Amino acid sequence: MKIKKGDTVLVITGKDRNKTGKVIRTLSSENKIVVEGINIVKKHVKPTRGKPQGGIIDITKPIAISKALIICPSCSKAVRIGCKLSEKGKLRICRKCNASVDQELK
Numbered sequence: 001m002k003i004k005k006g007d008t009v010l011v012i013t014g015k016d017r018n019k020t021g022k023v024i025r026t027l028s029s030e031n032k033i034v035v036e037g038i039n040i041v042k043k044h045v046k047p048t049r050g051k052p053q054g055g056i057i058d059i060t061k062p063i064a065i066s067k068a069l070i071i072c073p074s075c076s077k078a079v080r081i082g083c084k085l086s087e088k089g090k091l092r093i094c095r096k097c098n099a100s101v102d103q104e105l106k
């Protein structure tokens, strides 16, 4: 899994192309991620006891990981991620500036 919760990503395809957002959830078994503000669909809900009129709610749907690129915190560019082994374990590194994109390891 190259993208993790908390990463900021750029969407590179689809209706939200060129938008950025924070990853709020990853679905590793489906290779999908849920990104804040991205791929929002309106859903009509039936009236319930608490909401007698029903209505329309916004749902953030997952997008495929392949549709997103991580924004490197060091060079602020949308980059592909490489992997490097270090004494701290497996690090995700930016292919452009070689800095680690794992904030928690800094």
Ligand SMILES: [Zn+2]
Residues within 6 Å of the ligand: 072, 073, 074, 075, 076, 077, 079, 094, 095, 096, 097, 098, 099
């Ligand atoms: Zn970088």
